[in-house]
Every structure is written in structure tokens, then in C-alpha cells.
């Protein structure tokens with residue numbers, strides 16, 4: 001009940017905010033007209049009594065009242081319906097806008113990791129078209145209640161017992177509410193299956209997975225899964241609806257019995273001569289109106305209940321936005337509004353850990369780590385070691401579950417999120433393919449410079465991505481993305497280059513985060529990336545640069561290498577230190593080099609030299625393990641798989 005009241009308040013408040021004048025007219029005039037409409041029956045009563053009593057004045061008065069009220073009600077109803085349609089459209093848009101803000105405004109993205117949030121968001125997203133109609137349901141219910149009360153007031157005037165009719169309608173209303181609650185509960189329980197159904201539908205219809213779906217002949221399997229998910233969600237929903245329908249039918253029987261009793265009372269008074277013919281007509285007309293209003297209410301209450309349920313779910317998302325929902329740890333330290341990030345400083349993690357909602361073990365931590373200002377730090381580790389989680393924590397996208405991260409001595413949790421995010425630039429592993437103009441797709445890296453082609457070109461140049469845009473038909477003004485008829489799609493590597501350029505828009509970042517930045521790049525582009533980001537203070541002399549990579553040509557350039565294993569730091573140091581230590585890093589490095597060496601020496605794979613291609617300086621050659629470095633290990637034969645020649649000079653295939 002409290003939820004429903006809060007939802008009604010929110011709906012009315014949103015309508016008034018979206019369009020105050022229309023809201024005032026629709027919310028007040030509409031119900032008023034429905035009360036006034038009951039006077040039609042009075043006009044008819046006067047007409048009948050005037051005619052049967054040969055009183056032409058009363059008959060004409062009745063006729064005029066009937067005509068006047070009919071014209072007024074019809075005209076005003078047409079106008080208020082128009083106004084309501086526009087208003088409900090605006091309310092729908094207002095909720096869409098709020099939903100977008102709600103999903104993107106929270107300081108971190110922890111809510112996207114929480115299955116409870118995802119389920120609620122799924123239902124709200126599916127039903128978001130109902131926000132506008134929720135207002136319509138509210139207005140229509142108010143109209144019918146007004147019509148019902150108007151009819152009832154006149155009926156009570158003819159026989160006091162008829163005033164008791166509303167009591168018999170209460171069980172019907174309760175049955176309707178119960179049915180709506182049952183259905184809403186079943187819908188919530190089926191949200192996960194609905195999410196699965198949507199995911200399967202996307203797999204079968206989106207262009208990106210189309211190749212693998214064809215190749216592996218998955219259409220039948222996807223279709224079967226889609227149907228199974230549909231049945232899993234819709235079965236309980238239908239059962240709930242049917243169960244509720246039985247209760248509604250019982251409610252109807254009770255009300256119909258009471259109404260028939262009321263009509264019998266009036267008929268008897270007319271027969272006994274205590275009532276007039278006009279009164280009989282009045283009662284007949286009002287009873288019809290009452291039945292109409294009750295039928296409508298029965299249906300509308302279900303609609304209203306469902307609509308208010310959607311709004312109530314939206315309110316739960318709002319609670320999440322405030323950090324008080326689900327398993328996501330709320331931001332406990334209220335950031336000081338005027339807090340600022342120091343220009344530069346060491347980034348320090350003290351006992352930091354993070355546990356994903358629904359998990360018992362931390363994905364990362366506890367971790368203690370100092371990343372000195374100006375340092376280039378590479379993070380390595382097996383799949384699932386916690387590298388991307390670390391990046392998300394450093395970026396402030398996930399709240400730490402325990403411990404703290406400080407920058408220049410300032411606790412990040414006490415810093416307004418927008419202050420910290422303004423100091424960061426990043427290229428994520430699953431970077432976004434912004435289907436915008438090329439200028440915008442890069443410019444969003446620094447929204448203030450979105451309209452500044454010179455700044456965008458500079459970023460493109462410095463990320464080595466200028467060639468991608470130069471080859472586009474309209475250069476910076478080319479529409480990207482295949483969802484647009486005239487849009488240009490790019491290759492994975494080209495999209496990644498734009499993402500890297502985006503990360504170059506911010507001029508003096510304090511922290512540069514690069515999560516697998518070269519995953520889609522060719523060796524030449526990777527080498528260029530290395531020189532631009534990792535060497536010669538490429539990201540600014542005082543910025544901390546953190547790079548996650550499985551490519552050891554990239555990693556070995558870093559001043560500090562951190563090895564993660566099962567969410568813990570197991571080793572840290574320079575490339576040389578870690579090789580000398582002969583631990584996990586040395587193993588990974590040797591394996592990596594061995595893989596490249598064997599690929600280069602396999603006869604079936606023609607070498608670069610055979611192809612007449614020059615080795616890319618700084619890449620192919622760097623893949624070879626420096627014999628001197630491996631010699632640091634000295635004795636451990638299994639870590640010397642590369643031989644004593646650089647790959648480009650290997651004998652393989654020659």
C-alpha cells in the first residue's frame with residue numbers, strides 16, 4: 001500500500017513537472033465531469049415525471065438539463081482526452097529520461113554486477129511504455145470512481161439502503177488487487193527467464209553473432225532456448241492470472257446479487273405508489289451506469305495496480321541509485337562537494353578488496369600496492385586473475401568492498417566521482433563502439449572538446465589512429481556504425497584505434513588505464529602504441545599509467561610489473577627483476593616467447609623473412625628473449641626455450 005501511494009505521488013508529481021497546465025486540467029476537470037454526468041439521469045427523471053404529470057415546465061427543464069449536461073460532458077471529455085494523451089506521452093518521455101539518468105548517474109557501475117538490480121531493471125525496461133499509461137490508468141480510475149460516486153449519491157437519495165452498495169463492491173476490488181499482485185509477483189519471478197529470452201533473441205537477430213550462429217548451426221538450439229525461456233516466464237504468469245480470475249468472478253457474483261436486490265427495492269416502491277415513474281427510470285439508468293463503472297473499475301484497478309507496480313519497481317531502482325539497494329556496497333563516506341583531486345601523486349591501495357554481489361570470495365584482494373606518480377605499471381596474470389576488476393576499482397567504477405585507495409594522500413571514496421573521473425582516461429578491454437560521427441566517437445573522450453576538430457585530430461595523431469579517419473569518405477564527419485543506412489562500419493582494430501584516440505583527448509590525466517589496449521591491433525600498430533604510451537612519458541610525465549596485457553612485448557616495457565594470481569599480488573618488480581626471480585612471471589614470459597618462437601619456426605608457417613616482409617622493429621624482434629636475460633636464470637633449462645637467436649633470425653623455415 002505504501003508502495004502504491006508513493007507510486008501515485010510520483011506519477012502525479014511527474015505529470016505536474018512534465019506539463020503543469022495540462023496536468024491541472026486533466027487531473028481535476030476529468031473526474032469533475034464524471035460527477036456532473038450523473039445529472040443526465042436527473043434530467044431524464046424530470047422529463048418522465050413532467051410528461052406523466054402533464055407538467056410541461058418540468059419536462060422542458062428536464063430536457064434542457066439532459067441536453068446541456070450531455071453536450072458539456074461530451075465536449076469536455078473530448079478535450080480532456082486529447083490533453084491526457086499529450087500529457088501521458090510527456091510523462092512517458094520524462095520517465096525515459098529519468099531512467100537513462102538513473103542507470104548512468106550512480107558514481108559506480110556496481111549495480112550492473114548485481115543480479116537483483118539487473119532483474120528489476122529488466123522488468124522496468126520491458127514495461128517502461130507503461131509509465132505514460134500509468135497516468136492514464138490513474139485518471140481513468142479517478143473518472144470511474146467519480147462516476148460511481150455521482151451515481152451512488154443520487155441512488156441513495158431514492159432509497160437509503162442503496163447507499164450500502166459500495167460495501168458489496170469491496171470484495172471485488174480486493175479480488176482485482178490480489179490478482180494483479182499475483183501476476184506482478186509471477187512476472188518478477190520470471191524476470192531472469194525473460195532476460196535469458198532477450199539474450200537468446202539478440203544472439204539470433206544481432207549482426208555481430210550472425211557468423212558463429214550460422215557456422216555452428218545454432219538457429220534451432222537458440223529457437224528452442226527462446227521457447228523454453230518464454231515458457232518458464234509465461235507459465236507461472238498465466239497460472240497466477242487464472243487463479244486471480246476465480247476470485248474476481250466470486251467478487252462479481254456478490255456485487256451482482258446486491259445490485260439486483262437494490263433494483264427490486266425500487267421497483268417495489270414504485271408498485272406501492274411511494275415512488276414515481278421518473279424515479280424508476282432514474283434508478284434504472286443509474287444502475288446501468290453503476291454496472292458500467294464497476295466493470296470498468298474491475299478492469300482498471302488491475303491495470304492501475306500493474307502500472308503502479310511498474311512505478312514502484314522504478315522507485316526501487318532509484319533506491320539503488322542512492323546506493324542503498326541490493327548487495328552493492330553503498331558509498332559510505334559522503335564526498336565533500338568541494339573536494340578536488342591533487343594534480344598528481346602516488347596511487348596507493350591499502351588492504352583493498354572487492355567481492356562481486358552474489359559471490360562469497362573476493363575477486364580481488366586484499367591488495368596493498370603503491371603506484372608512484374609518473375610510473376608505467378603493467379598488470380599481468382591468467383584469465384580471471386582480477387586484472388579488469390583492479391582497473392575498474394582504480395577508475396572508481398566499482399566501490400571497494402574493503403580497504404581504501406588514495407591518490408596523492410586523498411581517499412578516492414571521499415572525492416566526488418566526477419572529480420576523479422575527470423582526471424582519468426582509459427581504453428577498456430570491451431571498449432565502446434560509439435555509433436556517432438567519427439569526430440564525436442573520439443571527441444567524447446573530453447566532452448568539452450567534442451566540437452573541436454583540431455583537438456580530435458591531435459588525439460587521433462597521438463594515438464596513431466589518424467589513418468583510420470583519413471580513409472573515411474567524409475573524414476571526421478563520417479557517420480559510424482552499421483545501424484545507420486549511410487553509416488560506415490570499421491574493423492575491430494580500427495574501432496580499437498578510435499578508442500585509444502578517445503583516451504588521448506584528455507590533456508593532462510592523472511591516471512591512464514589501458515586494459516588490453518592492443519588486443520585487436522596488428523604488430524605495427526601495437527609497436528606504435530607502445531612508443532606513444534609507454535615510452536618517453538607518452539601520457540605525461542607525472543601520470544600513472546596502468547596497462548593490462550597478455551602481450552609480453554608490451555609488458556616488458558613497463559617500469560613496474562605486477563603479477564596477479566587468484567586476486568592476489570604474487571610478484572612485483574621490473575622485467576629484469578622478475579626474470580631473475582624465476583617465478584610465475586618468468587614462467588609466463590618463457591611460455592609466451594616459446595609460443596611465438598615455435599610459430600615462427602614451424603615450417604608450415606612461412607616466416608616474415610620468407611614473405612619478404614621486414615620485421616617490425618620493436619615487435620617481432622622483441623618477442624625473442626634476450627639470451628642475456630634468460631641467462632639470469634642460469635640453470636633452469638625449461639625456461640630457455642627460445643634458443644639464442646632472435647625470432648627473426650631463427651632457422652625455422654629457412
Ligand SMILES: Nc1ncnc2c1ncn2[C@@H]1O[C@H](COP(=O)(O)OP(=O)(O)OP(=O)(O)O)[C@@H](O)[C@H]1O
Pocket residue numbers: 113356357359363381382383384385386387388389390
Ligand atoms: N560481474 C561479475 N560477477 C561475478 N563475478 C565476476 C564478475 N566479473 C568478473 N567476475 C569474476 O571475478 C574474477 C576476476 O575477473 P576479472 O575480469 O577481473 O579477471 P581478468 O584478470 O581481467 O581476466 P581476463 O584476463 O580474462 O580478462 C573472475 O573469477 C571472474 O569470474
